[in-house]
Structure formats: structure tokens, C-alpha cells
Amino acid sequence: xxxxxxxxxxxxxxxxxxxxxxxxxxxxxxxxxxxxxxxxxxxxxxxxxxxxxxxxxxxxxxxxxxxxxxxxxxxxxxxxxxxxxxxxxxxxxxxxxxxxxxxxxxxxxxxxxxxxxxxxxxxxxxxxxxxxxxxxxxxxxxxxxxxxxxxxxxxxxxxx
Numbered sequence: 001x002x003x004x005x006x007x008x009x010x011x012x013x014x015x016x017x018x019x020x021x022x023x024x025x026x027x028x029x030x031x032x033x034x035x036x037x038x039x040x041x042x043x044x045x046x047x048x049x050x051x052x053x054x055x056x057x058x059x060x061x062x063x064x065x066x067x068x069x070x071x072x073x074x075x076x077x078x079x080x081x082x083x084x085x086x087x088x089x090x091x092x093x094x095x096x097x098x099x100x101x102x103x104x105x106x107x108x109x110x111x112x113x114x115x116x117x118x119x120x121x122x123x124x125x126x127x128x129x130x131x132x133x134x135x136x137x138x139x140x141x142x143x144x145x146x147x148x149x150x151x152x153x154x155x156x157x158x159x160x
Contacts, residue, residue: 030054032068046126081111099135
């Protein structure tokens with residue numbers, strides 16, 4: 001079993017442009033994964049405002065992670081914003097029979113406040129959401145995983 005093109009979960013977003021018609025993308029979402037068993041992966045979705053601080057963090061703390069996707073976005077709510085990964089979306093283009101997608105917390109929501117604080121003395125660990133992805137041993141398990149995850153609470157140019 002494998003994750004297609006290095007991706008555990010493919011994202012799709014919601015576009016809500018400002019008055020100029022272009023989102024003000026001041027934040028970055030980064031998806032990384034690591035294989036933890038022959039049929040099991042750990043996906044990390046992390047959000048940051050300061051990409052340079054994030055790159056130093058990844059280099060120092062998570063050298064074994066494999067990078068998958070990057071998105072640029074802004075929060076719908078500029079004061080109390082969040083990004084939520086909706087992992088139980090019924091709209092899937094491809095079958096994922098035999099795969100289990102298990103978030104470590106529900107809802108899987110990361111806040112603007114934490115992204116703003118990351119790298120300061122108040123928050124030294126990057127805000128992240130963890131998802132364990134497993135392929136079952138069943139005979140009819142799909143060989144490859146293609147799974148779209150809607151993102152809620154952001155403005156982005158990411159499409160389905």
C-alpha cells in the first residue's frame with residue numbers, strides 16, 4: 001500500500017477573496033508525513049506566520065519528516081481565526097476502502113493566535129495537527145490513498 005505522490009491527504013480550500021479579489025495570504029500551512037510502520041503513516045499539518053523560524057524548527061526538530069504540500073492562506077476571522085481540517089468529508093472523488101484516517105484530536109483545529117506566537121518565548125513548538133493513516137490488511141483495500149480534506153476558516157487559492 002502506498003500514499004500517492006507522497007501525499008497522505010490532499011487539501012482543498014475555501015476561497016473568500018477580499019475587496020481586491022485576491023486573498024491576503026499571510027500564513028503558511030505545511031503538510032509533512034512520516035512512515036511509522038509498513039502500513040501506517042503519521043501526517044502533521046502545521047501552520048506558521050514566520051516561515052524562516054519554521055524552517056529552523058523543522059531542520060532542528062523534525063529532520064525525518066517528508067514534505068508534502070504547502071498552502072498560503074489568511075484567516076476569515078482576523079482576531080480569533082482558526083483553520084480546521086474536516087476529515088470526515090463525504091465528498092471523495094476516489095475510493096479509500098480499507099484505509100483508516102484517525103485525527104489525534106477532534107475537531108482538528110489550529111488557531112491564528114498559536115501561529116502568531118510560534119517562535120516567541122511563549123510558544124516554542126510549532127502548532128500542528130496530527131493524523132494517523134493506516135491501510136488495513138483486507139484483501140479489498142485500495143492500493144493507493146487519494147483523500148481530499150476541506151479546510152474551514154480560511155481564505156485561500158487552494159482548489160478541489
